[in-house]
Amino acid sequence: MGNREDLLAGAKRCLYEKGYARTTARDIAAAAGTSLAAIGYHYKSTEALLNLALYDAIGEMGEKMAAALAAAGDPEGPPLQRFEVIWRSIIDSFQADRQVYAATLEIFGQMDRMPDLRAAFADGIEETRGWWAKTLHDVDVRTDEKTGRALGSFYQALMSGVMIQWLIDPDHAPSAGDLVAALRLVGEESR
Structure with a gap:
């Protein structure tokens, strides 16, 4: 080198x-x-x-997560089952790549002074929104932008919140099963 x-x-x-x-x-x-x-x-x-x-560290982490998610569960399975399998992999990545998540979170408060970094993160978030919509609901944001963005934004917000909880207090942060249970409760209450 x-x-x-x-x-x-x-x-x-x-x-x-x-x-x-x-x-x-x-x-x-x-x-x-x-x-x-x-x-x-x-x-x-x-x-x-x-x-x-x-960027490199996030890219490496993303490749590991993509491989784990590709190997996780039945893509044709019920949505809540896929959701739980995916979230189990994501939460595992919070633990395995804690330092990268912490470094990422550390710079969020400085984004206004780092326009290039802010633009790169905005692009990444937009791409991830599309991934969520396609993976969990088979909605392509290119053909149904409104629905895809709504679904993707919901999951992206959930990921950010769960990540912060895992970084701050992993002993009390929600598990994948906890998230599924909460979704079921919300679904029942909305009927």
């Missing part, structure tokens, strides 16, 4: 160990075994390098 790759690997290690806001250029250079000047030479700024490291 060269300095560029070492810096990216070092930045990812720092994200996992220290988080986004607490990682300094010195931390990254030390983790990568390079000089501070190498960050500016290869990435222009520490922020640009950290953002790339975060």
Whole structure:
């Protein structure tokens, strides 16, 4: 590996160990075994390098989750059964990739000052909304935008809330079974 790759690997290690806001250029250079000047030479700024490291970490996490979800359950099964299987995999990822979720959550409050990062996250959220609608309800947002966005936004909001609960208090955060039970209750009350 060269300095560029070492810096990216070092930045990812720092994200996992220290988080986004607490990682300094010195931390990254030390983790990568390079000089501070190498960050500016290869990435222009520490922020640009950290953002790339975060994108990479999220991409790796997304690939693992996609593989787990593809292997999970019967795609033709009942919706609540698919929902529970999918949520079990997602909650497992909250535990396995806790540092990446925490680093992501850490920068949400800074998004107004990071327009490139904000745009990338907005694109990711939009893509995920479409995935939710298609996976759980077989609704394609390209052909039924209103329904697809409504369903996808609901599940995306649920994911954000459950993720925060798992990061803050995993001992009391809802399980996949708890979410299914809650959906059943809401469904019964709405009749």
